[in-house]
Amino acid sequence: MWDVAARRLEVITETGRRRWFSKDDKARIVEESMVPGAVCFRDCRRLGLTPKPLFTWRRQALPLPRPMVLSVRR
Numbered sequence: 001m002w003d004v005a006a007r008r009l010e011v012i013t014e015t016g017r018r019r020w021f022s023k024d025d026k027a028r029i030v031e032e033s034m035v036p037g038a039v040c041f042r043d044c045r046r047l048g049l050t051p052k053p054l055f056t057w058r059r060q061a062l063p064l065p066r067p068m069v070l071s072v073r074r
Contacts, residue, residue, distance in 0.1 A: 019048065019049075026057045029049075029057065030054070030061045033054055034058070040054060
């Protein structure tokens with residue numbers, strides 16, 4: 001019927017489900033990403049993440065800024 005040999009085979013290994021990370025896993029990943037010289041996209045690729053959750057976790061890990069209190073003199 002067809003005399004065409006397959007030249008490319010694509011293997012799908014992911015199920016498309018969301019991955020779940022414990023708080024300890026998130027803390028470790030954020031800590032690794034804050035090391036000088038770390039490259040976010042390379043770390044994400046290695047862990048099977050997109051950059052968005054890592055950036056969200058990093059933002060959540062930062063201390064909240066203290067509100068400024070200004071005194072008004074009259």
